[in-house]
Amino acid sequence: MINSKIFAKNIASYFLNVFIFILLINLQTTIWFHFFNYLSPPYFWMPFFVYMIMYRSISVATLWFLTAYFILMSFTMALPGVFFVTLALTFAFIIFMQKRFSMLSLADFVLITGLCCLLFPICYFVISAMTPYFTSFSVLDFFLSFALTLPITPILLVLLKRINALINGNNLKELQIGL
Amino acid sequence: MPFLKIDFLKFIYASCLIAFFIIIYTLQSSQESPSLVVAPHSVNHFFQRYYYMFADSVSSTTRQYLQLLTLKKELREVQVENQKLKAKLQVLKELKLENQRLEELLEYKSEVPSFHFIVAKVTARDLMSDHFSLFINKGSEEGITKLAGVISPKGVVGYVTDVKAHSARILFLTDRLSSIDATVQRTRARGIISGYAWDATKLKYIERPEDMQEGDLVITSSDQKTFPPGYPIGTIVAVNTKPSGVGHQAHVEPAADLKKLEEVIILKAKK
Numbered sequence: 001m002i003n004s005k006i007f008a009k010n011i012a013s014y015f016l017n018v019f020i021f022i023l024l025i026n027l028q029t030t031i032w033f034h035f036f037n038y039l040s041p042p043y044f045w046m047p048f049f050v051y052m053i054m055y056r057s058i059s060v061a062t063l064w065f066l067t068a069y070f071i072l073m074s075f076t077m078a079l080p081g082v083f084f085v086t087l088a089l090t091f092a093f094i095i096f097m098q099k100r101f102s103m104l105s106l107a108d109f110v111l112i113t114g115l116c117c118l119l120f121p122i123c124y125f126v127i128s129a130m131t132p133y134f135t136s137f138s139v140l141d142f143f144l145s146f147a148l149t150l151p152i153t154p155i156l157l158v159l160l161k162r163i164n165a166l167i168n169g170n171n172l173k174e175l176q177i178g179l
Numbered sequence: 180m181p182f183l184k185i186d187f188l189k190f191i192y193a194s195c196l197i198a199f200f201i202i203i204y205t206l207q208s209s210q211e212s213p214s215l216v217v218a219p220h221s222v223n224h225f226f227q228r229y230y231y232m233f234a235d236s237v238s239s240t241t242r243q244y245l246q247l248l249t250l251k252k253e254l255r256e257v258q259v260e261n262q263k264l265k266a267k268l269q270v271l272k273e274l275k276l277e278n279q280r281l282e283e284l285l286e287y288k289s290e291v292p293s294f295h296f297i298v299a300k301v302t303a304r305d306l307m308s309d310h311f312s313l314f315i316n317k318g319s320e321e322g323i324t325k326l327a328g329v330i331s332p333k334g335v336v337g338y339v340t341d342v343k344a345h346s347a348r349i350l351f352l353t354d355r356l357s358s359i360d361a362t363v364q365r366t367r368a369r370g371i372i373s374g375y376a377w378d379a380t381k382l383k384y385i386e387r388p389e390d391m392q393e394g395d396l397v398i399t400s401s402d403q404k405t406f407p408p409g410y411p412i413g414t415i416v417a418v419n420t421k422p423s424g425v426g427h428q429a430h431v432e433p434a435a436d437l438k439k440l441e442e443v444i445i446l447k448a449k450k
Contacts, residue, residue, distance in 0.1 A: 029306055
């Protein structure tokens with residue numbers, strides 16, 4: 001009985017987070033686009049991605065990596081292979097950082113999200129260069145997206161922590177986040 | 180005699196006082212202001228003047244304040260009215276622009292009878308900034324099919340790559356994954372247009388360099404079903420005469436202003 005309750009809560013938490021993830025991506029592709037046209041948007045989805053990997057067990061984090069990949073792919077024309085490898089490298093980087101450092105404070109979270117925002121486009125550029133359809137690299141877009149993502153990261157961390165606490169209660173890692 | 184017993188001194192004082200009042204009365208009734216009354220009058224005038232000034236300034240200030248209050252109220256009303264009028268003007272401007280765009284569409288529609296036109300609004304852009312694709316608010320329920328051509332009144336925009344019930348994705352001709360059959364209008368040389376940057380495409384696989392030159396108009400080819408034949412794609416801005424792979428290349432600037440698209444036209448071939 002207890003197990004089924006926990007299972008139901010986990011499922012509800014998963015779908016709620018999927019919903020939040022889609023909202024964040026839409027914020028980037030629709031809302032930002034309508035207000036700022038083609039000005040480089042911040043990576044609204046990146047703090048969520050980092051959160052779901054940093055503060056979850058490795059199996060749940062892997063599930064979130066795959067979920068994020070399939071959701072993100074529906075919003076872009078990027079080559080699936082290139083995008084998968086890029087996201088996998090970002091995922092591996094977060095796991096690497098998580099294993100070696102106690103990333104539990106707000107500053108640590110902002111730092112690791114910022115690093116991911118720098119790593120992701122670089123990996124994407126390098127990997128796409130190995131295909132016939134290699135991408136161009138815009139330094140302005142690169143720094144603008146990075147700079148715009150940093151201020152929204154703490155806000156999203158607070159929101160994600162509170163929302164997750166509401167539905168399923170924060171896990172031990174989440175409870176230790178120093179805000 | 181007690182009758183004559185008068186205090187002489189008191190009598191003199193009383194007489195002097197009466198005389199003084201008589202003199203004053205007499206002098207006041209005359210036209211001239213003698214020196215005797217100048218002094219109190221001056222003092223009085225001084226106070227009157229400054230009292231008047233004070234009272235006048237107070238009353239005028241009060242009056243001005245009251246007027247200001249009224250003016251402020253009126254100003255607020257005028258400002259509200261102004262805002263409403265501005266908003267109305269903005270709506271009218273938008274309507275005028277929309278009207279112009281729709282007029283252009285109708286003009287073009289009458290020229291190209293072999294296609295149905297579906298006008299859709301742009302809703303979102305691609306997640307990755309290096310890919311040039313957009314989402315529109317119409318899908319298969321509205322008759323949009325995969326690989327349907329997308330145009331604007333100025334030129335070719337791209338084609339549909341993904342269709343959902345009420346939305347679809349358009350791949351711009353400037354995206355590096357896009358390929359469109361094209362013809363140089365002047366020489367009828369054929370090639371493939373594919374993208375590489377926001378405002379630039381490449382015309383590839385042209386056999387002879389003399390088949391293209393700067394300023395040539397590139398149009399859609401005649402033997403395809405995606406686009407109407409002869410519709411403008413762009414203008415050649417630079418020619419690369421060195422053969423790359425098979426044939427020569429030219430840089431083509433798209434005719435459509437892809438960064439300012441609000442509505443697009445999706446072509447549906449008539450059966």
